[in-house]
Amino acid sequence: xxxxxxxxxxxxxxxxxxxxxxxxxxxxxxxxxxxxxxxxxxxxxxxxxxxxxxxxxxxxxxxxxxxxxxxxxxxxxxxxxxxxxxxxxxxxxxxxxxxxxxxxxxxxxxxxxxxxxxxxxxx
Amino acid sequence: xxxxxxxxxxxxxxxxxxxxxxxxxxxxxxxxxxxxxxxxxxxxxxxxxxxxxxxxxxxxxxxxxxxxxxxxxxxxxxxxxxxxxxxxxxxxxxxxxxxxxxxxxxxxxxxxxxxxxxxxxxx
Amino acid sequence: xxxxxxxxxxxxxxxxxxxxxxxxxxxxxxxxxxxxxxxxxxxxxxxxxxxxxxxxxxxxxxxxxxxxxxxxxxxxxxxxxxxxxxxxxxxxxxxxxxxxxxxxxxxxxxxxxxxxxxxxxxx
Amino acid sequence: xxxxxxxxxxxxxxxxxxxxxxxxxxxxxxxxxxxxxxxxxxxxxxxxxxxxxxxxxxxxxxxxxxxxxxxxxxxxxxxxxxxxxxxxxxxxxxxxxxxxxxxxxxxxxxxxxxxxxxxxxxx
DNA sequence: GTGGTCTAGACCACG
DNA sequence: GTGGTCTAGACCACC
Numbered sequence: 001x002x003x004x005x006x007x008x009x010x011x012x013x014x015x016x017x018x019x020x021x022x023x024x025x026x027x028x029x030x031x032x033x034x035x036x037x038x039x040x041x042x043x044x045x046x047x048x049x050x051x052x053x054x055x056x057x058x059x060x061x062x063x064x065x066x067x068x069x070x071x072x073x074x075x076x077x078x079x080x081x082x083x084x085x086x087x088x089x090x091x092x093x094x095x096x097x098x099x100x101x102x103x104x105x106x107x108x109x110x111x112x113x114x115x116x117x118x119x120x121x122x123x
Numbered sequence: 124x125x126x127x128x129x130x131x132x133x134x135x136x137x138x139x140x141x142x143x144x145x146x147x148x149x150x151x152x153x154x155x156x157x158x159x160x161x162x163x164x165x166x167x168x169x170x171x172x173x174x175x176x177x178x179x180x181x182x183x184x185x186x187x188x189x190x191x192x193x194x195x196x197x198x199x200x201x202x203x204x205x206x207x208x209x210x211x212x213x214x215x216x217x218x219x220x221x222x223x224x225x226x227x228x229x230x231x232x233x234x235x236x237x238x239x240x241x242x243x244x245x246x
Numbered sequence: 247x248x249x250x251x252x253x254x255x256x257x258x259x260x261x262x263x264x265x266x267x268x269x270x271x272x273x274x275x276x277x278x279x280x281x282x283x284x285x286x287x288x289x290x291x292x293x294x295x296x297x298x299x300x301x302x303x304x305x306x307x308x309x310x311x312x313x314x315x316x317x318x319x320x321x322x323x324x325x326x327x328x329x330x331x332x333x334x335x336x337x338x339x340x341x342x343x344x345x346x347x348x349x350x351x352x353x354x355x356x357x358x359x360x361x362x363x364x365x366x367x368x369x
Numbered sequence: 370x371x372x373x374x375x376x377x378x379x380x381x382x383x384x385x386x387x388x389x390x391x392x393x394x395x396x397x398x399x400x401x402x403x404x405x406x407x408x409x410x411x412x413x414x415x416x417x418x419x420x421x422x423x424x425x426x427x428x429x430x431x432x433x434x435x436x437x438x439x440x441x442x443x444x445x446x447x448x449x450x451x452x453x454x455x456x457x458x459x460x461x462x463x464x465x466x467x468x469x470x471x472x473x474x475x476x477x478x479x480x481x482x483x484x485x486x487x488x489x490x491x492x
Numbered sequence: 493g494t495g496g497t498c499t500a501g502a503c504c505a506c507g
Numbered sequence: 508g509t510g511g512t513c514t515a516g517a518c519c520a521c522c
Contacts, residue, residue, distance in 0.1 A: 007312045011506060025226055048507055085226055090236055092219060096212065097240040102148045103209050107241040111234050113213055117220040118230040134512060161495065171514045176495075184307075189376045193494045193521040257497060271471045284510065294499045299510075316506040316509045332472050335465065336482055342461060343486040349394050349454055353487040357480050359459055363466040364476040380521060417522055 001036060004045055012047060016055040021064055024081035035065055035073040124159060127168055135170060139178040144187055147201050148208070158188055158196040247282060250291055258293060262301040267310055270324050271331065281311055281319040370405060373414055381416060385424040390433055393450035404434055404442040 002019040004012060023029045035041075038056060042049040056073055059065045064081055067073045100110055125142040127135060146152045158164075161179065165172040179196055182188045186204045190196045223233055248265040250258060269275045281287075284302065288295040302319055305311045309327050313319045346356055371388040373381060392398045404410075407425060411418040425442055428434045433450055436442045469479055 006314055093236050094240050101244055102145055103205055110237050113216050114233050117217050191375055268471055339482050340486050356483050359462050360479050363463050367470055
């Protein structure tokens with residue numbers, strides 16, 4: 001389902017949260033579909049079940065999944081995920097623009113790069 | 124000279140690096156001007172001299188400052204450093220655009236955000 | 247694993263880096279094998295953990311090892327690192343040759359010294 | 370006479386010794402010719418006279434210069450300088466060869482680089 | 493005075 | 508258990 005990067009400096013549970021919310025935002029994980037069980041997920045990724053549990057706890061707290069006792073965890077409405085993903089993306093874009101300005105990069109240069117990127121994607 | 128943000132979770136030395144490189148990019152710290160001494164800077168920020176030292180070490184390694192033993196540290200000519208920063212910035216922008224596309228954010232939305240940001244900066 | 251030379255005037259962490267990269271280049275330390283933990287290594291060498299940590303930090307920055315938080319540090323694939331080392335070595339050889347020429351040392355004398363050295367190594 | 374590199378990590382007096390013995394080995398400073406006075410040399414390099422003095426002291430101790438009270442310092446027999454320079458060069462060459470071997474560089478590759486260098490110099 | 497290194501001991505997050 | 512960060516305090520060489 002997801003792949004962990006061992007060399008990533010961030011804690012594993014944070015990596016999991018990022019990758020899972022991303023899957024939700026991209027609608028690969030759809031509303032009300034079941035999440036893997038804590039145990040099987042831990043096995044699959046060869047990590048400690050505690051770590052999976054922690055990721056699930058955070059995801060539930062943030063409203064990305066909901067848990068039914070005795071049945072498991074399920075994807076909540078992923079509209080939320082999409083919205084928040086977009087917001088955080090825009091936040092990153094903002095801080096990136098600020099760094100760009102500090103380095104004397106013009107607005108035009110930034111926009112041209114964006115257009116380039118979208119252009120390359122179309123082909 | 125700079126202010127530390129206690130709530131910031133990143134290590135102090137990293138915060139310092141960010142804030143100082145920013146000052147250099149904006150040419151508030153100019154070529155060959157002296158950096159505060161390790162000890163005085165530590166006093167000013169109420170932190171340990173070792174922490175300042177570490178930040179300075181990294182800055183020197185990255186080419187932002189140079190050190191003359193027994194005299195102090197000085198701002199280097201950071202045209203090269205700035206150039207590299209710009210390149211890596213554009214790389215980040217690219218990967219950000221790709222994430223945006225994956226989330227269904229249009230090119231127009233991204234560009235509008237960039238324009239907004241630059242607009243806000245002019246005031 | 248390694249032995250420190252007390253008479254060596256260079257800082258301990260630098261000595262460690264030299265000896266460890268040497269072990270890697272000679273493939274005594276192989277890809278993905280675990281490095282000693284910071285604390286155990288410090289005990290073994292009777293030095294402070296901070297000093298080991300510093301050496302490890304530099305090694306990671308240079309791409310010789312990678313670190314998994316909570317698990318330890320591991321030997322990276324250092325083909326790239328070796329390649330870069332070879333290049334910088336050849337650069338040093340060049341500047342050394344230039345100094346030799348300036349001192350009137352003939353090409354033959356230099357080559358004979360090189361052959362001597364490699365000859366001694368075979369025994 | 371000589372140029373100091375402010376960014377050089379080594380102490381100034383050591384840099385001076387290196388550069389001056391080099392000039393002697395290359396016979397630019399000839400036997401019995403006068404060295405600059407401590408004061409004038411210090412002025413010329415914009416450094417502290419103590420530092421020049423220290424360099425001169427070391428040079429005298431090593432036998433590269435001799436001092437006549439009330440008259441100044443003079444270059445000693447530079448045969449010595451040449452000989453020692455060559456020796457230290459050969460020492461460096463040896464340690465370089467050892468590093469090369471550790472990296473798996475063949476004797477042939479080293480020799481070819483040396484020949485290249487001498488070849489380039491002839492043109 | 494300056495930076496550079498090192499020790500001792502502490503606290504934290506992660507697994 | 509692991510590494511990462513920080514403090515406090517010390518000693519050194521250089522200028």
